[in-house]
Amino acid sequence: MKNMLRQIISIFCVLCLCVACGTDDPILGEPTPEQPSPLPEEKVIGTTEKGSSQLVMLGYEDNVIGEGVLKPEGLESVLYIKDKKIVGESYSFAVCDAVKRLDAMPAFSTLSDWKEWGTVTEETVYWIRYTAEKEYTYIKLRIAYIDGNRVGVEYLVSSREAIVNVNANQAVEGKEYVTDYSIPHLNPDNYYVEHTVSVNNKNVLNYALEWDATAKHAAWVAFVFDETTRKNSVNRTEAWDVDPQLPKDMQTNNDHHRNDGFDRGHLCASEDRVYAGTANRQTFYYSNMSPQFNSFNGGFWAAFENRVRSWGRRSFDKLYVTKGGALNQLLVNYTGEKKGNDGVFPQTDAEGRTIHGLACPKYYYMAVLAEKNGSFQAIGFWIEHRDDYGYEYGDKIPVDVMQKYAVSIDKLEQETGIDFFCNLPDAIESKVESAYDVNDWVW
Known part of the structure; x- marks a missing residue:
């Protein structure tokens, strides 16, 4: 009689514990709808070259104005995402095929196919060239991940290069536009x-x-x-x-x-x-x-x-x-x-x-x-x-x-x-x- 009573008490305690824990199956212990699932793991951008910076850009699925953009230090224009592409005024892009790290990128001088945009694709690496009046700025950029509207990137302002132009027109007093891109090299006989x-x-x-x-x-x-x-x-x-x-x-x-x-x-x-x-x-x-x-x-x-x-x-x-x-x-x-x-x-x-x-x-x-x-x-x-x-x-x-x-x-x-x-x-x-x-x- 005492053993039977002990069994009844044990079963009663297990049932009470299940109710308190919100489960309907004391064996599987699956959460009820009221209990939240564990949060997804935060995506990591990572570092593939010493001195690089990380940023989460916005706009992959929906354009975002004024935030989630990349503005490299010292440059006037920003890089932003539009229609699943990275674009920006005065920027051009050259993709580095078969490379997934910034420290493994080839020299920018070996690349010739520069475009006005870079497609946003995971694990893609780009050289980005910013053109100013007298100087190029070269930037390394790696697309680490795409997560909804968020794009994690690693970037590094790598080098600057003076623009060489041996055949340019020289500025002339009183001729303000002689250096405009439309003007050919002047003929002194004309x-x-x-x-x-x-x-x-x-x-x-x-x-x-x-x-x-x-x-x-x-x-x-x-x-x-x-x-x-x-x-x-x-x-x-x-x-x-x-x-x-x-x-x-x-x-x-x-x-x-x-x-x-x-x-x-x-x-x-x-x-x-x-x-x-x-x-x-x-x-x-x-x-x-x-x-x-x-x-x-x-x-x-x-x-x-x-x-x-x-x-x-x-x-x-x-x-x-x-x-x-x-x-x-x-x-x-x-x-x-x-x-x-x-x-x-x-x-x-x-x-x-x-x-x-x-x-x-x-x-x-x-x-x-x-x-x-x-x-x-x-x-x-x-x-x-x-x-x-x-x-x-x-x-x-x-x-x-x-x-x-x-x-x-x-x-x-x-x-x-x-x-x-x-x-x-x-x-x-x-x-x-x-x-x-x-x-x-x-x-």
Whole structure:
């Protein structure tokens, strides 16, 4: 009887203990819904090189503004995550394949494929290059983990390197924009002019040109599409005039274009400078004109101008454009079979001059440099001056036809003898000028 009583008491105590512990199975002891599960283990970034720093960036699943960004010491721009990519103004990225540690990364000088973003992928390692006016800063970065909206990274500001540019234009007193990326290397035999405009009390480069007095023609014109100059705010002005910045003995006027069978073809197009009335009026200086066949000026050439203009207004942070006619290759001994708008057949002599002595190029070119998030790409166009392309004003030229006239900037330099984009850092200049990819551009 006493043993039976002891067994009953033991069973009663176990049941009471189970109730007190909140379990319904005295053997398994599984938690009830009211009892929380253990917290997940905190993810660890870790250290793979002495002196590195760790940071949790936000924005992998949802963009986060103003927090969870990386701002390397001494640099003006931040790195942040957008659409599962790390991006930042003036930064470019080169992935280090088959490397998972900062201390095992190859030298940045061995890498050539720099992009304007880095894909956020676990255990991926990047060299990041920040471009300032006179200096590169190189940063190592390792993506340790992705956890929801959080990305753990290890980074190290590794080194700084002075930007070398042996062929850059030297600053000239009174010529504020001679070091702009759009300006080619200056030819001391020509006369350099900058046309500027005041916008909101700030001086803006409208366009620059280099004047070849012997040819009575610009060697090139150069300008940029940026936040100010890409705007479309005014109409065409038709404000034909001599260029007041040229010496009087170099100036051309309407008499140099009268009854010669050619259009007064803009080099910097009127439509390229419609952000302010003064800016558009300056495009009607005769120094900005070239003798062009009517169907070329308003048809084939104009289609390329429209395409480049669309890039400048929609696709990039800045678009630097240098364009003109090749003065080293002129249209000689030419007599046209189609009358110009003035009812005259166009003609040139044995030196490639119109009846009024203006050089008439056999080829026209465009050198185009795009900048976005601190990364650069370039493309050129080399187009023969003809009146038989079969396109008139407003005609849309098929993309495959336009792409046939695309060339590298190096090719343009060989054809024209002009050193384009000389103010770029040499390493960037060499890369973007050596090749082009039509797939990098919106057609």
